Amino acid sequence: MVNASGFFLGIDLGGTKIEIIALDSQGNEHFRKRIDTPKTQPAPTQYQDIIHAITELVKECEIALKQNSLPLGIGIPGSESLDTGLIKNANTTCLIGQPFRDDLSKTLNRPIQIENDANCFALSEAIDGAGKHAQSVFAVILGTGVGGGWVINKRLIVGPNHICGEWGHNPLPWPTEQDAFQQTCYCGKLGCIETYLSGPGWAKQTELEHQIKLNSKGILQQRHTLKAAQQSYDLYVERLAKSLASVINIMDPSVIVLGGDLSNIDSLYEDVPKVWGSYVFSDSVKTKLVKNQYGDSSGVRGAAWLNKI
Ligand SMILES: [Zn+2]
Numbered sequence: 278m279v280n281a282s283g284f285f286l287g288i289d290l291g292g293t294k295i296e297i298i299a300l301d302s303q304g305n306e307h308f309r310k311r312i313d314t315p316k317t318q319p320a321p322t323q324y325q326d327i328i329h330a331i332t333e334l335v336k337e338c339e340i341a342l343k344q345n346s347l348p349l350g351i352g353i354p355g356s357e358s359l360d361t362g363l364i365k366n367a368n369t370t371c372l373i374g375q376p377f378r379d380d381l382s383k384t385l386n387r388p389i390q391i392e393n394d395a396n397c398f399a400l401s402e403a404i405d406g407a408g409k410h411a412q413s414v415f416a417v418i419l420g421t422g423v424g425g426g427w428v429i430n431k432r433l434i435v436g437p438n439h440i441c442g443e444w445g446h447n448p449l450p451w452p453t454e455q456d457a458f459q460q461t462c463y464c465g466k467l468g469c470i471e472t473y474l475s476g477p478g479w480a481k482q483t484e485l486e487h488q489i490k491l492n493s494k495g496i497l498q499q500r501h502t503l504k505a506a507q508q509s510y511d512l513y514v515e516r517l518a519k520s521l522a523s524v525i526n527i528m529d530p531s532v533i534v535l536g537g538d539l540s541n542i543d544s545l546y547e548d549v550p551k552v553w554g555s556y557v558f559s560d561s562v563k564t565k566l567v568k569n570q571y572g573d574s575s576g577v578r579g580a581a582w583l584n585k586i
Contacts, residue, residue, distance in 0.1 A: 283302050284300070284301060284307065284348075285300045285348055285350070285582065285584050286335065286348065286349045287577045287583070288331060288334065288349065288350070288577065289577035290314070290353050290354075291314060293313065296309070296310070298578060298581055299338055300578065300581045302585070304405040304578070307342060309577075312330060314327065315329075324371040324372065324375055328380055331381060331385075332385060335347075346387050348387070348390075348584035349385065349584070350389070350390040350391070350392070350580040351389060351392075351580055352392055352393070352394045353377070353392075353394065354393070355367025355373070356393045357378065357391060359438070362379070363375060364377050377391065378391050391583075392583055394418075395416070395418050395426045396433055396435070397578075398416055398418060398576055399427065399433065400426070400428055400579040400582045401571055401579030402414060402416050402536070402569050402570060402571065403416065403428035404579075406534070406575065407568060407569050407570040411530070412429065413428070413528065413531050414428045415427055415442065415532075415533045416428070416534045417521075417534065418536050418537040419476070419535060419538070419539035420475065420538045421475060421538075423474050423475050423478075425442035425443065425444050425445070427442050427528070444520065445470050446466065446469045446470070447470055447523070448466070449468055449473055450519050450522070452468070456473070458485040458486055460472040460473075460481055460482065470516075474520065474539075476492065476493050476537075476539055482509075482512075483506075487506075487509055489506065491506060491509075496509050497542060514545065514548045514549055514552055515552055517545065519553070521549065522553045522557045523556070526556075532567055533564060533565070533567070535566070535568055540568055540569055545566070546566050550566050
């Protein structure tokens with residue numbers, strides 16, 4: 278689409294809120310608004326209300342900017358089926374099975390880019406965030422789940438299966454006796470990386486291995502006074518380091534950007550690179566491990582950048 282205005286609209290559609298942003302090509306914000314995600318029932322009504330809410334947000338934004346038909350990208354917590362174009366794997370479940378892109382394209386009268394939220398995060402950080410100077414960026418979400426996305430030369434890499442960067446459902450590499458307690462992942466496999474490195478996975482693993490009930494926050498608060506908490510943190514560092522090392526061995530990224538709740542653990546950026554050298558197949562590791570720049574705003578900014586090609 279020709280974008281003479283120089284504006285890019287992004288929408289982050291989540292289970293609790295819908296946010297819109299308008300960026301210019303330099304990444305400056307010109308409009309932003311956040312509303313609650315409609316919660317009407319039954320599901321088909323909620324779906325229609327979401328379509329309506331997004332349409333109204335776009336109209337309001339374009340009136341404020343005195344523009345129309347601006348390019349629009351949307352980040353969703355799910356993905357489109359490659360076979361049918363219908364939404365799958367969305368935790369806003371009323372979207373599942375719906376022709377979301379077609380419906381919105383009709384009501385807004387323009388083509389729309391849609392990507393999952395991990396890919397939007399990756400794009401945001403690679404284009405003008407923590408990875409903006411890097412040639413290749415692997416962006417990692419460490420939150421309630423573990424996901425990721427690849428951006429090379431500021432282009433999102435989307436493979437034929439649309440699963441690029443889904444390292445969370447690979448097995449934990451180089452397992453030892455200390456990794457013997459394996460959890461069953463929701464995907465059906467045993468011992469996925471996500472079951473060790475997501476927030477809930479780490480808490481459960483800590484309970485299995487150290488018989489203490491602490492979430493990640495509790496582990497961090499108590500690690501200097503409680504030996505089991507320190508052991509749990511050290512294991513987390515070791516597991517994150519070797520899981521990332523196996524990615525580095527395949528794609529050799531310039532920068533790895535962490536996002537999600539657990540990316541706020543500042544000590545990881547020092548501790549993990551001290552360990553990953555033991556696993557990376559190289560005499561030295563130049564890859565940088567950095568914290569995201571845009572935090573909660575990365576999803577909506579990345580959605581806007583879906584049209585920045
Ligand atoms: Zn899994």
